[in-house]
Amino acid sequence: MMPNWFNFARLWQFCRRISRITLLLTLFGLPIGAVSLVPVVLHAQETQPVQQAEDQIIRQFALPEAPAQPPVYRSQPAAPAAPPPSAPPPAAPPPSAPPASNLTQTPSETESSRAEATEANTEETPMPDSEYVWEFNRYPEMGNRIRLEGVYPTARFGFTRPRNWEVQSAKAVIQFRQSASLLPEKSNLTVRINDTSVGTVPLNRTNGQIGNVAFDIPPSLIQPQNEIAILAEQQTSESCTNPNTPTLWTEILPASKLVYTYRTQTIPLDFSRYPYPIVDEYNPDPNQIAYLRPQAMTSEWLTAVSRFQAQLGRLLDYRPVRSRVIDNISQLTAQEQLVVLGTPNSQPLLANLELPFTLNQGKILDGQQKPLPDDVGVLMLTTLEESDRTTPVLVATGNATSGMTKAVQFLVQAKDRQIGTGQAITVNNLEEMASQNPRSWIGHLPNANRFKFSDLTLETDRYFVDTTVHGSNPAAIAIPFQALPGDRIARGSTITLDYTYGPQLNPRTSAVEVALDDITLGAERLSSKTGGSRSFTVNLPDDVVRPDSKLYVRFVLNPLQNGVCGIEAEQQLWGTVHSTSHVNLTKDTVTRLPDLNLLRVGYPLAAPQDLSTTALILPDRPTNGEFDVFLSFSRRLGQITQSDSIKLNTYLAKDLPAQVKAEQNLVAIGVRDRLPTPEALVTKGGLNLHTASLRQMGATQVQAIPDGEGVVKAVLSPWNENRLLLALTAQRDQGLRDVQDLLDNDRLFGQLQGDTTLIHRNQPDPNPYDREGYSITSLNNAPQERTVVQASFMGRLVMFFQNHWLLLPVGIVLLPLLLYGFSQIFLNHVANGGTRS
Known part of the structure; x- marks a missing residue:
C-alpha cells in the first residue's frame, strides 16, 4: 500500500517533462552531459575571482636554507662602575593575540641543530666570573633613607637580571640604623627574595650605631625580574607594643646593595626573543643603540628611524637608552648594539655581513636566486665579529625603500611583532592599523562621564x-x-x-x-x-x-x-x-594653546596616540647634535603614548610637503641658524630669538656671549591655528645637548611649563639626577591665542563669567538701569497711544 504523500500521476508528468527537455537538447546538438557541466562552469566562474583575490593576499617566496647552527651572541660583562639611579621596571604586559598578517619565516633550527649548538657551546671556554653591584641609591624613592615604622613594617624594591647572566653567587648587603627603644630579643630584620626568606638578624644595635649585614642568596632564586622585601618586627614592650609609638623605626640606608657574581651565556639570535639582544628590558644599565648612517640620508630613512626609536621608548618605558648615529663600524663601542636600516644600495655594509639571504648587484635574492619584489620587507639578525667582541646586528631592509619601511613597520606594530620567529623574516603583506580616537588614551580616564x-x-x-x-x-x-x-x-x-x-x-x-x-x-x-x-x-x-x-x-x-x-x-x-x-x-x-605643561603627557602631538598627526622636521644635513635630539624626542614620544601602531613621520626641510605643513603638528629640530621653521622663533608679546645671540622680549633686547642655553618653544602653527609648532633649538651645540638631557631625564622633562622653557647646565658634566646640576626657566609671556572648548551651553556660560568676572558688578549696576529705562519707554508709549485714541 502506497503512503499518503506518494502521487503517481505527478511523478509520471515530471518524467515526461524531463524526456522532452532531453530530446530538445539532443536535436540542437547539445550533449546530455553538458547539463551536468553547467553547475561546474558556474562554480568555476564564481571561485575564479575568489582564487585570484587569495593569490593577491597570500604571497610566498622560496627561502634560503636555514643555517645548521644559528648565530649566537654573548654580551660583554657589565661595567664595574655603579649605574646611575633609575626606577625598577614594572611587570611585563601580557602578550596580545596576533592580527591577521602574512609573513614568511625562515625555518627555526631543528632538534639536531639545537643539540649540536648546545654541544658546541659546552665545549667553549667558559667566560671568567664578573661582579656587578646594584646599589639601593638608584631607587628614586630611596632618598637619604627608607623608614620602616610600626610593629610589622615592610619595604619592597624591584631589581632585574639581564637575560644572559648565569648567576654564580649573590648576596644582599643591608645597611641600617635603628631606634634605641627596640627590644633586641623581640625585634628583628628579615630579608626575602621573591617571597623566599634568605635570613634574619636581631635589631640589637645601640642608638646611632650603623648595622651592616650580608645575606647570602641562592643563585636559583634570581630571575630576570625580582623583588627584595625587607621586613621588620619592632617591639618596645614585653607584653604589648603600641603600634603608634614614634620610637618604632628602622631606617634602610642607601649604601645597601645587591652583589652578583655571574657569567654571560651565549644565546641564539631569534626574532621570538625580540627586542633582545638589540635591547634588554632587564638590563640594569642603560641600553645603547647605534644607527649606521646611510650613504644618502632621506626622509624615508628618518621616518623609519623615528618610528623604530619611538617603539624602543614604549618597550623600555622609563628605562634609559642611549642612541646615536655612526658613520662606520669602527666607531662602535663595546656596549653598543648596531641597527642597520636601508636598502643594500644605501647600506654597503650589508654585503660584508653573514646574512641568510644572498645579495647580488644591490638586490636581495630569494632561495631560487631571484630578486625579491620591491615592496617586500626583510628583517635579519646577525653578528658583527670584532677582534675583541661580538656585536649583535639588526637589519631592516628591502630591494626598495618601500620594503625597508614595511620591515620597520612590522616591528613597531605590537600585535604583528608577536608572530615573528627565526633568524630572518620576509614581510610580504602587513595589516594597516586604523588610528584610534584622539581622546582615547590608555592609562587615562575613559571618555564616558x-x-x-x-x-x-x-x-x-x-x-x-x-x-x-x-x-x-x-x-x-x-x-x-x-x-x-x-x-x-x-x-x-x-x-x-x-x-x-x-x-x-x-x-x-x-x-x-x-x-x-x-x-x-x-x-x-x-x-x-x-x-x-x-x-x-x-x-x-x-x-x-x-x-x-x-x-x-x-x-x-x-x-x-x-x-x-x-x-x-x-x-x-x-x-x-x-x-x-x-x-x-x-x-x-x-584646552589653551600653546602650553608646554600639556606636552609632558604628549598633547596635542599624541592625539591620536599613534602620532599620525605629528611630523618631525630636520635640517637638510643634520649634525650629530641635531640627530641626537631627534632620537631623544622620538623615544620620549613613544614612552608617553600607547597604541597598536606608530605613524610618526619625519622630513628633511626640503622634503616637507605643503599639505603636511598645513594639517599636522610640527616639531622643528636644529641649531637656531639652521632651524627648518624660523617662524617658531618669533612670538608677538613673547620671547623672540634672533641670530647672533639676540633675544628680544617686548621692547627689551639683549645679546648673550656665549649663548649656551637650550630652548623648547611652542607657538601656534602659522599655517593652521588648530595645530602646534614646537621648536627644539639652541644657539650652539652645547644648548642642544642640554635639550637632549631634558628629554632623556624624567625629572627635567616634568618641569616643562609655559610657552617657552630655557635650560642650561651649572656644571661641565652634571649628574642628571642632581637637582643642582641644571637650571630651568619657564616663560609664559605669549598670549594663549587658541582655546579649544567642548562644553555645553551652560558650561560655556559659566566659563565666560569665570574668565570675565569683572563684568558681574558692572552688569549688576547696568541691568536695573536698563530695565528702568525700558519700563519708562513702555509706559510713555502706552500713555501716548491712549491720548491718540
Whole structure:
C-alpha cells in the first residue's frame, strides 16, 4: 500500500517533462552531459575571482636554507662602575593575540641543530666570573633613607637580571640604623627574595650605631625580574607594643646593595626573543643603540628611524637608552648594539655581513636566486665579529625603500611583532592599523562621564580589579585617575566607593579615607563590629584632577581588642576596594594653546596616540647634535603614548610637503641658524630669538656671549591655528645637548611649563639626577591665542563669567538701569497711544 504523500500521476508528468527537455537538447546538438557541466562552469566562474583575490593576499617566496647552527651572541660583562639611579621596571604586559598578517619565516633550527649548538657551546671556554653591584641609591624613592615604622613594617624594591647572566653567587648587603627603644630579643630584620626568606638578624644595635649585614642568596632564586622585601618586627614592650609609638623605626640606608657574581651565556639570535639582544628590558644599565648612517640620508630613512626609536621608548618605558648615529663600524663601542636600516644600495655594509639571504648587484635574492619584489620587507639578525667582541646586528631592509619601511613597520606594530620567529623574516603583506580616537588614551580616564573602577587601565590590557590590604597600618591602594589633557572636572562630580572590611575591627577607631593626590576628599568610619560591604560617596572639587593624578584609598584598621598583640592580630585586619566602585563626572574640555605643561603627557602631538598627526622636521644635513635630539624626542614620544601602531613621520626641510605643513603638528629640530621653521622663533608679546645671540622680549633686547642655553618653544602653527609648532633649538651645540638631557631625564622633562622653557647646565658634566646640576626657566609671556572648548551651553556660560568676572558688578549696576529705562519707554508709549485714541 502506497503512503499518503506518494502521487503517481505527478511523478509520471515530471518524467515526461524531463524526456522532452532531453530530446530538445539532443536535436540542437547539445550533449546530455553538458547539463551536468553547467553547475561546474558556474562554480568555476564564481571561485575564479575568489582564487585570484587569495593569490593577491597570500604571497610566498622560496627561502634560503636555514643555517645548521644559528648565530649566537654573548654580551660583554657589565661595567664595574655603579649605574646611575633609575626606577625598577614594572611587570611585563601580557602578550596580545596576533592580527591577521602574512609573513614568511625562515625555518627555526631543528632538534639536531639545537643539540649540536648546545654541544658546541659546552665545549667553549667558559667566560671568567664578573661582579656587578646594584646599589639601593638608584631607587628614586630611596632618598637619604627608607623608614620602616610600626610593629610589622615592610619595604619592597624591584631589581632585574639581564637575560644572559648565569648567576654564580649573590648576596644582599643591608645597611641600617635603628631606634634605641627596640627590644633586641623581640625585634628583628628579615630579608626575602621573591617571597623566599634568605635570613634574619636581631635589631640589637645601640642608638646611632650603623648595622651592616650580608645575606647570602641562592643563585636559583634570581630571575630576570625580582623583588627584595625587607621586613621588620619592632617591639618596645614585653607584653604589648603600641603600634603608634614614634620610637618604632628602622631606617634602610642607601649604601645597601645587591652583589652578583655571574657569567654571560651565549644565546641564539631569534626574532621570538625580540627586542633582545638589540635591547634588554632587564638590563640594569642603560641600553645603547647605534644607527649606521646611510650613504644618502632621506626622509624615508628618518621616518623609519623615528618610528623604530619611538617603539624602543614604549618597550623600555622609563628605562634609559642611549642612541646615536655612526658613520662606520669602527666607531662602535663595546656596549653598543648596531641597527642597520636601508636598502643594500644605501647600506654597503650589508654585503660584508653573514646574512641568510644572498645579495647580488644591490638586490636581495630569494632561495631560487631571484630578486625579491620591491615592496617586500626583510628583517635579519646577525653578528658583527670584532677582534675583541661580538656585536649583535639588526637589519631592516628591502630591494626598495618601500620594503625597508614595511620591515620597520612590522616591528613597531605590537600585535604583528608577536608572530615573528627565526633568524630572518620576509614581510610580504602587513595589516594597516586604523588610528584610534584622539581622546582615547590608555592609562587615562575613559571618555564616558560615568564608568566603574574596572574600566580604569593600569597598563596596556590590564585593568583595576578588587584589591585587598592587611594589617593595622596598610599602604594606601593607589588607583590611576589621570584626566585627559584639557578635561576640566566641574562641580557635581562624585566617586562612589564600594568596599568590604573584616569583622575584627574596632568601629570607634577604624575608618576608610579617599584622597586625590594630596587632597583628602572624604572619610567614613567603619562602624560595624561584624564587618560587611559598604558604599559611600565623595565629591570631587572643581578642576583638581590632573593628567598625572592618582586616587588613594587608605584603610585605618585597629583591632577590636587592643590588648591582643602579634602578627595574628595584624593579619586578621583587612579591607577590600571593589572594582564595582563607580565615578560620575561632570566635565568640559578646555584646552589653551600653546602650553608646554600639556606636552609632558604628549598633547596635542599624541592625539591620536599613534602620532599620525605629528611630523618631525630636520635640517637638510643634520649634525650629530641635531640627530641626537631627534632620537631623544622620538623615544620620549613613544614612552608617553600607547597604541597598536606608530605613524610618526619625519622630513628633511626640503622634503616637507605643503599639505603636511598645513594639517599636522610640527616639531622643528636644529641649531637656531639652521632651524627648518624660523617662524617658531618669533612670538608677538613673547620671547623672540634672533641670530647672533639676540633675544628680544617686548621692547627689551639683549645679546648673550656665549649663548649656551637650550630652548623648547611652542607657538601656534602659522599655517593652521588648530595645530602646534614646537621648536627644539639652541644657539650652539652645547644648548642642544642640554635639550637632549631634558628629554632623556624624567625629572627635567616634568618641569616643562609655559610657552617657552630655557635650560642650561651649572656644571661641565652634571649628574642628571642632581637637582643642582641644571637650571630651568619657564616663560609664559605669549598670549594663549587658541582655546579649544567642548562644553555645553551652560558650561560655556559659566566659563565666560569665570574668565570675565569683572563684568558681574558692572552688569549688576547696568541691568536695573536698563530695565528702568525700558519700563519708562513702555509706559510713555502706552500713555501716548491712549491720548491718540
